[in-house]
Amino acid sequence: ETGVTQTPRHLVMGMTNKKSLKCEQHLGHNAMYWYKQSAKKPLELMFVYNFKEQTENNSVPSRFSPECPNSSHLFLHLHTLQPEDSALYLCASSQGAGGSNEQFFGPGTRLTVL
Amino acid sequence: RKEVEQDPGPFNVPEGATVAFNCTYSNSASQSFFWYRQDCRKEPKLLMSVYSSGNEDGRFTAQLNRASQYISLLIRDSKLSDSATYLCVVYFGNEKLTFGTGTRLTIIP
Numbered sequence: 001e002t003g004v005t006q007t008p009r010h011l012v013m014g015m016t017n018k019k020s021l022k023c024e025q026h027l028g029h030n031a032m033y034w035y036k037q038s039a040k041k042p043l044e045l046m047f048v049y050n051f052k053e054q055t056e057n058n059s060v061p062s063r064f065s066p067e068c069p070n071s072s073h074l075f076l077h078l079h080t081l082q083p084e085d086s087a088l089y090l091c092a093s094s095q096g097a098g099g100s101n102e103q104f105f106g107p108g109t110r111l112t113v114l
Numbered sequence: 115r116k117e118v119e120q121d122p123g124p125f126n127v128p129e130g131a132t133v134a135f136n137c138t139y140s141n142s143a144s145q146s147f148f149w150y151r152q153d154c155r156k157e158p159k160l161l162m163s164v165y166s167s168g169n170e171d172g173r174f175t176a177q178l179n180r181a182s183q184y185i186s187l188l189i190r191d192s193k194l195s196d197s198a199t200y201l202c203v204v205y206f207g208n209e210k211l212t213f214g215t216g217t218r219l220t221i222i223p
Contacts, residue, residue, distance in 0.1 A: 031209070042118070043158070043201070043213040055209055090157060099146045099205025105157035 003027040004106035006091050012112045013081065021076040021109045023091030029104070031097035032074040034066060037088040037108070049074060050097040081113045115140050120202050120214035128222050131192050135217045137202030138184045146205035147178055147185045151198045152216065158201055161187075189219075197221045 004025045013019050025032060034046040048056035049068040063085075065077040074091055088108045094101035120137045127133045139147075147164035162169065164176040164185050175188040189196055202214035 040122070040215065042215045045210055045212075048209050050209065058210075097209035099207070099209070099211060102160045103211065105159070107157050 004091060004093055004104050006089075006106035006109050008109055009107060010110045010112075012114065013078070014114050015081060015083075017081075018077070018079045020078065021089055021091075021111075023074040023076075023106055025072055025074075025091075025093035025104070025106075027093060027104060029093040029095050030071055031094045031101070032068060032071070033092040033094075033103065034064075034074065034076050035090040035092065035105075037090055043090065046076075048097055055097060078111075081111075083113050086111055086113045116214075117141065117206070117212050118202055118204050118214040120217050122215055123218040125217065125219045126222055127192055127219065129192060129194060132188065132190045133192055133219065134186055134188045135200055135202075135219075136184050136186050137214055137217075138182075139202075139204045139212075140183070141204070141206050142180075142183060144183075144204045144206050147176075148203040148205075148211075149174075149176060149185075149187050150201040150203055150213075152201055153198045158213075161200070192221045194221050194223060 007022045031050045036044045045058050046060045047066045067075040090108045091106040092103040094103045149161040150158040151161040152158040164178050168177040173190045177186045197220050199216040199218045201216045
């Protein structure tokens with residue numbers, strides 16, 4: 001049990017659908033992250049939130065829209081996705097946003113875009 | 115050149131053997147280094163941080179060579195449970211960790 005939960009665990013959606021991924025951390029951390037993991041590629045950082053403020057947007061297309069209502073919850077709103085967006089989306093949290101802080105990952109949402 | 119580069123493997127190693135992986139990084143100003151482990155269909159988890167003086171945790175030894183810009187992970191007396199993908203992770207700054215593609219290890223009975 002990592003203390004970071006994600007829902008749903010699996011999602012299949014069409015290109016015209018709108019869906020949201022949810023992440024919740026129970027560790028009292030201040031920083032939360034969204035990563036994308038595709039086959040045979042390294043984890044790609046998408047967004048960083050530190051104390052609810054977005055501090056990093058790693059050139060992510062606008063069809064991905066993050067939301068961080070408080071330091072325990074993080075959402076990723078999906079709209080008009082492409083088949084190449086199919087991947088494992090991982091949420092993580094850490095005590096602070098600096099690199100010396102261990103990141104704890106959730107189990108991920110396996111997304112398939114048809 | 116990739117920011118963080120690893121041999122993807124797979125490494126197929128008999129149980130009880132010693133195995134070592136290297137990882138190279140491109141930015142000489144890199145500040146922190148880590149090895150994460152990711153089991154099949156699971157999330158990554160921190161295995162160990164890598165310190166300048168080298169560090170050991172049981173059967174695992176991590177080393178950093180700043181001059182040649184690489185880090186290494188050595189696993190001694192490998193167990194079946196060591197089968198996983200090992201991710202090299204480097205902190206360059208700006209709150210961002212950069213991950214390698216991972217090295218896949220399978221321990222064979």
